Amino acid sequence: MLKRLRNKILVLNMLLTTVVVAIAFAFIYLVMDSQIQAENKRKLDAITEGKISFAAQETNTDGSEDAVAADTVQQRLPADYALSFHVKLDPYGKLQNIDSLIDLPEASYHLAAETAWKHKDGHGPISINGRLWQYAVVPATSTQVINENGMQTIIAAQDGSYQISFLDVTGSMETLRTLAITFVFVILAVLAAIFLISLMFANRSIRPVSEAWEKQRQFVADASHELKTPLSIINANYDVLVSNQNETIISQIKWLEYMKAGTDRMTELIHSLLSLARLESETAEINKVPFNISSKVSDIIESMAAALHEKKITLTLSIEPGIVINSDMDRVTQVFTILYDNAIKYTEFSGQIGVSLTQTSRLITCTVCNSGDGIAPRDLTRIFDRFYRIDQARTGDTGGHGLGLSIAKACIDQLGGQLTASSADNEMTTFSFKLSK
Structure with a gap:
């Protein structure tokens, strides 16, 4: 019975601990996932917007110094640069142009464009050539700069084509994966340690119960033994009296005295037990x-x-x-x-x-x-x-x-x-x- 009680305490403690630890680590993981996803989206938005702004400059092909400056600026990379490339598709999803500094097989660009076109509303990432890419599909904008009487006019128009920007998120996804694996091992280690600690405290918590149970069992055995002796005396002397029914009380007085001694001993024991019970009661005055x-x-x-x-x-x-x-x-x-x-x-x-x-x-x-x-x-x-x-x-x-x-x-x-x-x-x-x- 005491082992079952200990096991129930242990199981309940482990269930509560597992739930609390799992919730805590899940919360941390979700926060990290949210931050990484937000950072990836920020980078993807930045390279998408940067590509569109560069496109406006690239259309100025009148041979002026502005075109050269644009070419120069396009080669500068931000400090937090991540691998990326862009493709342009016609309104029907056919690949028209590839803008990339990455050495990838052309088939990989076609596969990336085809996959992203099929899942235009998806958030990715998709796996291409062993790496993970997050993408954004936006309508392509063509711009034209017109110099007229010393005045520049920029005309932007959508021709129905689409631009898809791809950002390499392999590193961040690997970070999340490593974090998840680490959390699993940490949770297992924590639960193992908590199990050993809980087992120790469960054994310690039932120790007073075990001692009380043992004392109660011993008390019943001892009280039974103490009561057995006077009862045996009373029964033995009663049998003697019954076997001599024709004798006078005076002649049988010693047997009665033995019975009286037995009842006195039993009365004294009962009074002592009652006194002890009252003393150990929390309501004792x-x-x-x-x-x-x-x-x-x-x-x-x-x-x-x-x-x-x-x-x-x-x-x-x-x-x-x-x-x-x-x-x-x-x-x-x-x-x-x-x-x-x-x-x-x-x-x-x-x-x-x-x-x-x-x-x-x-x-x-x-x-x-x-x-x-x-x-x-x-x-x-x-x-x-x-x-x-x-x-x-x-x-x-x-x-x-x-x-x-x-x-x-x-x-x-x-x-x-x-x-x-x-x-x-x-x-x-x-x-x-x-x-x-």
Whole structure:
């Protein structure tokens, strides 16, 4: 299921990315194409108009210096000159004249004229002799200069013929082609890189979901296991009672007490689970009030003095008096009770427990440490997980369900504090929480 979720995220991300990248590169290509086409049209218009203006000068054949000047000007080429030539056709499309400085076979000129005449309304380009040519078909204009009484008169007239100007656009079309190929390879490279990045982020994005799913699965298994034990006790003792129906309640009281112990254990587990669920809820209420945490910690320690005496534990206290904190008193009390109770449970006979409570200008720090077997590094990272116990074999000795530290962690998180643990095998185990004042 999680793999399908990851694949859906990956496919959706790749589709959106592909569309965005394709649109961006297509826009750039269209802009470049438009600019190149506009530039080619400008050059074609320029050579077409230039040819017509030269034609006006070439008709002045009276031997004056103007004719020579015209011949000279016609040989000058613009700085951005591109290969071009002109042909003149009669009204029926028959080739009449070729004006070209390019060394092309005459058949190529005939082919160019024939192709352009068939597609007079086309925009080209057409392929001639391995090159691409853009052309423009315009009516040819014949002009005549008449000198009369020192006055020059220019007469222009259309005789029905056509002039076709051809411009070599092979270079610009090759530029567009190269640009398109480059864009394709760039898009493929970009998509490949984005795919790898998306795969990495998709795996990372489903990691919390995977962890939550695994925790939920483990929680169901652990809760089922914890509930199974008291239910088994209740069922076993029920069978004993049913098999001795003629006995009095007094004679069967121990079986009833076993059943009561099982129901109490199950009730305690359910209450712990409900408490943890409420603490982890986003809508959980926090009732912050100022209270003396020094007095509260001292009261809890005093109330559990009998347990210390029973195991002959040495207690060392370092509690700064009169510390007042603005927080949820019930939750802070619950946290310290859990930590102190755990310290008593896991301290060996005649062991040691230390409790300290200090303050700074902004924080209070409460520390509970105890001697004992300690906690291995591999277990230290999981001790706040639900139902996690370091030594399953000691469950019956210490009691509990492995929910205490999870509840303590949830309380401190809700209060905006920090709960940490440090230990090692056969060394002191220390739990410490910090809260803002």
